[in-house]
Amino acid sequence: MPSVLVVEDDPSIRQSLIEVLAEHGYAVRSAADGFGALREVTQSPVDAVVLDLGLPDLDGGDALRMIRGISSVPVLVATARDDETEIINLLNAGADDYLVKPFSGGQLLARLSAVLRRTSSVPPAGGSAAGAAVAPAAEPLRPTAVGELAVDPGARTAYLAGRELRLTRREFDLLAFLAHHTGQVVSKRRLLTEVWREPYVDDQTVDVHLSSLRRKLGERAAAPRYLLTVRGVGIKLVAPR
Numbered sequence: 001m002p003s004v005l006v007v008e009d010d011p012s013i014r015q016s017l018i019e020v021l022a023e024h025g026y027a028v029r030s031a032a033d034g035f036g037a038l039r040e041v042t043q044s045p046v047d048a049v050v051l052d053l054g055l056p057d058l059d060g061g062d063a064l065r066m067i068r069g070i071s072s073v074p075v076l077v078a079t080a081r082d083d084e085t086e087i088i089n090l091l092n093a094g095a096d097d098y099l100v101k102p103f104s105g106g107q108l109l110a111r112l113s114a115v116l117r118r119t120s121s122v123p124p125a126g127g128s129a130a131g132a133a134v135a136p137a138a139e140p141l142r143p144t145a146v147g148e149l150a151v152d153p154g155a156r157t158a159y160l161a162g163r164e165l166r167l168t169r170r171e172f173d174l175l176a177f178l179a180h181h182t183g184q185v186v187s188k189r190r191l192l193t194e195v196w197r198e199p200y201v202d203d204q205t206v207d208v209h210l211s212s213l214r215r216k217l218g219e220r221a222a223a224p225r226y227l228l229t230v231r232g233v234g235i236k237l238v239a240p241r
Helices: 011-023 034-043 060-070 084-093 105-119 169-180 188-194 204-216
Strands: 003-007 027-031 048-052 075-079 097-100 144-146 149-152 157-160 227-230 234-237
Touching: 003 011, 003 034, 011 027, 011 105, 027 034, 034 048, 034 060, 048 060, 048 105, 060 075, 060 084, 075 084, 075 105, 084 097, 084 204, 097 105, 144 169, 149 169, 157 169, 169 188, 169 204, 169 234, 188 204, 188 234, 204 227
Parallel strands: 003 027, 003 048, 048 075, 075 097
Antiparallel strands: 144 149, 149 157, 227 234
16 A cells, blocks of 8 residues: 655645545555654655645745655645746756646546656556556667767766756656657657656646756757757657757
């Protein structure tokens, strides 16, 4: 039975989240503030954390960074803030995924299930929580060089012009998949299925990670070098001309 720590200061919301998770087979613990969350993670490890950002004692972003300082536990951030820059900062700070409030119990279960499949040897409770079919196993990825970009999935390293890129886990997975399919247009649906392993997550998840990845590659959507958007079709990785 996978264990989840719910960090939420609002008692009614916290209780609702606990009930939804418990009903679907999760062992749930809870904390009402950031320092309580840190104590829980330190004293008794869990398989995942659902972290609200609006905490009374710590900014949720600071709590996330402190959790990351002591644990690699998957963290699903629940936030009322839908600003893309802030979401990118949270992902770079170590969040594994995010939910924008208000969200349904089904969305929470689907995202949590996907995070556990991606990051943990512990299977999600009840299989695929939203009733989605489990995606087929991905084909092995090989080291790839594209222009001055070199990606090695085995070593989980990426270099641009000899400089190692500091990528989050999901950014690296996304880049490695696109590098494996260099020159091919890959749809967002395919990325969600084969990189995120969750076909029912919204496309904005891909957009946010692509935006962050572009910045680390030194480009913008309006002036792409490696990541070209084919409008209405998808994205492809190419060597700069």
